[in-house]
Amino acid sequence: MTYGPAPLDALSALLGARCATGESVLDQHGRDEGYTSPARPEAVLFPESTAEVSEILRLCHAARCPVIPFGVGSSLEGHVVPAHGGVALDMMRMNKxxxxxxxxxxxxxxxxxxxxxxxxxxxxxxxxxxxxxxxxxxxxxxxxxxxxxxxxxxxxxxxxxxxxxxxxxxxxxxxxxxxxxxxxxxxxxxxxxxxxxxxxxxxxxxxxxxxxxIPEKISSAVCGFPTVEAAVDTVILAIQSGLPMARIELLDEVQMGGMNLYNPDMQLAEVPTLFLEFHGTEAGVAEQVESFREIAEEMGGSDFAWATKMEERNRLWKARHDAYYAGKALRPGAEGMVTDTCVPISALAEAIRRTKERIAASGLIAPLVGHVGDGNFHLLILVDPADPGDVERGKRLAGEVNEIALSLGGTVSGEHGVGTGKLRYLEAEHGAAYAVMAELKQALDPRGILNPGKLVTV
Amino acid sequence: MTYGPAPLDALSALLGARCATGESVLDQHGRDEGYTSPARPEAVLFPESTAEVSEILRLCHAARCPVIPFGVGSSLEGHVVPAHGGVALDMMRMNKxxxxxxxxxxxxxxxxxxxxxxxxxxxxxxxxxxxxxxxxxxxxxxxxxxxxxxxxxxxxxxxxxxxxxxxxxxxxxxxxxxxxxxxxxxxxxxxxxxxxxxxxxxxxxxxxxxxxxIPEKISSAVCGFPTVEAAVDTVILAIQSGLPMARIELLDEVQMGGMNLYNPDMQLAEVPTLFLEFHGTEAGVAEQVESFREIAEEMGGSDFAWATKMEERNRLWKARHDAYYAGKALRPGAEGMVTDTCVPISALAEAIRRTKERIAASGLIAPLVGHVGDGNFHLLILVDPADPGDVERGKRLAGEVNEIALSLGGTVSGEHGVGTGKLRYLEAEHGAAYAVMAELKQALDPRGILNPGKLVTV
CATH class of the missing domain: 3.30.465.10 (Uridine Diphospho-n-acetylenolpyruvylglucosamine Reductase; domain 3)
Incomplete structure (x- = not known):
């Protein structure tokens, strides 16, 4: 595919100051939160209507200029990096x-x-x-x-x-x-x-x-386990028994250490821990909690801490949502490489066991956080960006984790997506179907201007 | 698109007797259960493996011969009718x-x-x-x-x-x-x-x-209402209050008359009736039932008949699943034209009110059965196939029902699909997106051999 330069005159005529080319705005739109090398767009466009987006696309299509849609820039696989130049399309003014x-x-x-x-x-x-x-x-x-x-x-x-x-x-x-x-x-x-x-x-x-x-009753809890295996087995049993949990999240002992560093007022035992939430009626939640407690206790779970008041629950889930930053606290100055594999629930314990082996072999710190009810978990692999050996070890470990998921019938991304960071696995994951994705791309975007270099290679 | 004749010699060499051309097998594969004119395929193929299907497609692709996949033939919109000739691909031997x-x-x-x-x-x-x-x-x-x-x-x-x-x-x-x-x-x-x-x-x-x-506890019920509106309002309130009903089906008073004719041992009041099912734990189902009963009674619902034993429940849902045949019992010898519109739940009462007006104006018998929890309902419009005026009135009524759904932001098919029967509405329903469907078809099947004439026109 060959691309043309951005039709800046026409775009400026359309958008005025909302076609921006200042240094800092270009920098802000040249990277996401992932570990991909940044690249500047030629301009950043701030459309305010569908009609403007349509006109921008019409102009860029005619000029064969790449267009990269941009939201808050929180993607993790280089999705928004303008790998082939072109314009960033910042959608944040369409916010009604x-x-x-x-x-x-x-x-x-x-x-x-x-x-x-x-x-x-x-x-x-x-x-x-x-x-x-x-x-x-x-x-x-x-x-x-x-x-x-x-x-x-x-x-x-x-x-x-x-x-x-x-x-x-x-x-x-x-x-x-x-x-x-x-x-x-x-x-x-x-x-x-x-x-x-x-x-x-x-x-x-x-x-x-x-x-x-919003359910009538919400109850959240944390529960510690002697081993990651015991926690995962609890999740598997709870899923298999049909318990309609609203949330069931695993944080391993390494991650819990980071949580305590990041939230000094929230000291929790540094053991593999499940964060849980149950939604339902008063009686329904009571039943779910009781069923879950039976399963967890059988697996060695203990120290249940319950939160039913909204402030306590918010505090708990705020802590969970901050896991990325908490993990980073384990190695100040380090960059995080995030993995995102997802496997059938019956393979989850095996996937985590093999993953932990590879972490140990790597010598790196890599806390584990997972949406384990879906079979999906993340490592935050902490590497010193100034140390090429460290970066290399991090990449190797991420690759091994991806291979483990594929070998267990899973996927290299449960929720973060492909961008450029996971491109190299898609052929292995999808086989002959990957070529079909390229055929669809070719049909709907024959000039390849929409976010080129991501997800498919055409 | 121009099509070639079936490569019968090669297909026979591949499949032997499983490439069939007898009169009756061609007839069986030339129609579905809908109101579409039948057309015979050139041959019926009975593959037994993916490899055979692949080889069949390879041969037919080379010969530009249409291939029409065939299951049990229960579709209702002419999906399996070989509109452009070719071979029927009967998949029923791949049944493991x-x-x-x-x-x-x-x-x-x-x-x-x-x-x-x-x-x-x-x-x-x-x-x-x-x-x-x-x-x-x-x-x-x-x-x-x-x-x-x-x-x-x-x-x-x-x-x-x-x-x-x-x-x-x-x-x-x-x-x-x-x-x-x-x-x-x-x-x-x-x-x-x-x-x-x-x-x-x-x-x-x-x-x-x-x-x-399978839930620990299942409870089914029927409940009669003074008017269709009261039944629909009950459904809407129950959905909006977040009641996790497993099934909530409406049968109008006309349909209930058919049910009583078809199941002489199951005499139910011939009033608009909801068939319901609740799934959950013992306590959860008791809560759901109580919440539902409160809503229903407020709307004038009465004569709850509960079935908790499996045989009773099976009898109830067998009756519901037989609704098509029961409806036909209202006019022996008639053919049924089935509509399948679906609207946002807030528009359901209005859709049914307008639909009932059109039924009355048509002079036809058209019982109504609906998956009303999804906003989806069917009419079975009963027409005498020998009376062209009757058939014309039926088609007009079906068209009016489809127009009502589209005018309320809905779809002409909640679950039966397009086939050839609904083709004429797709442009109105999907607008410019309909052309995109044709572009995808063109990309994946450039010779147009896969079930041509259905869903898209290329």
């Missing part, structure tokens, strides 16, 4: 919640609305938007990377929580996919095709998302 | 359950396994496959048409219940989409692209489906 349909349990929002902004807007409705990655990501970014979070085990990933999209295609055409009806059997599932496409098939300009009733 | 992974709550099966066969195989595991259209459809057919059924409101459609597929593409390439991991953020969602594609993008040769634990 357009409708909250209480009666239908859905909301319509622009892509620059973040998950906490949407939930703030829902205050007083008794409803919630559930998908909660660690970062306060934008809805558009979450959809583009097929994000999930801590309560996916109960409420699903963003894939399951989007009813409809408005999307601008590579050539500027605007389409609407899906509808507010809860199901449909008419036509190809373009909504799901766009979700997880990482800006390579279209630019999302509007989302209709599912909302859920 | 390949694995039941209790620990992961999934199963791997070939496409010719039916839903009741899969559930029979699961007996003694404590697990169930939930998707239950009226017919005992094949898994492959259900996936191809994005089927759902009576418990979608709780467990989702087949879209939500498939983890992975094996698919043979138009040119014979075999791909695997997805994995047994519960989530992944790597690559385009080819699984969802194939689900609902009605055999136009590939032939499904293996499915990995989600299983669910």
């Amino acid at each position: 919640v357009l409708a909250v349909n209480d009666a239908d349990l859905d909301a319509v929002a622009q892509p620059g609305v973040t998950r906490t902004e949407l939930n703030a807007r829902l205050r007083d409705t008794g409803l919630m938007f559930t998908v909660d990655p660690g970062a306060d990501a934008s809805l558009g970014g979450m959809a583009a990377t097929r994000a999930s979070g801590t309560n996916t085990v109960r409420y699903g990933t963003i894939r399951d929580n989007i009813l409809a999209l408005e999307v601008v295609l590579a050539d500027g055409r605007v389409i609407r996919t899906g509808s507010r009806a809860r199901k449909s059997a008419t036509g190809y599932d373009l909504t799901r095709l766009m979700i997880g496409s990482e800006g390579t098939l279209g630019v999302i300009t509007e989302l209709t998302v599912k909302l859920w009733g | 359950v390949l694995a039941v992974n209790d620990a992961d709550l999934d199963a791997v099966a070939q496409p010719g396994v039916t839903r009741t066969e899969l559930n029979a195989r699961l007996r003694d595991t404590g697990l169930m496959f939930t998707v239950d259209p009226g017919a005992d459809a094949s898994l492959g057919g259900m996936a191809a048409t994005r089927a759902s059924g009576t418990n979608t409101v709780r467990y989702g459609t087949i879209r939500d219940n498939i983890l992975a597929l094996e698919v043979v593409l138009a040119d014979g390439r075999v791909i695997r989409t997805g994995s047994r991991a519960r989530k992944s953020a790597t690559g385009y969602d080819l699984t969802r692209l194939m689900i609902g594609s009605e055999g136009t993008l590939g032939v499904i040769t293996e499915l990995t489906v989600k299983l669910w634990g």
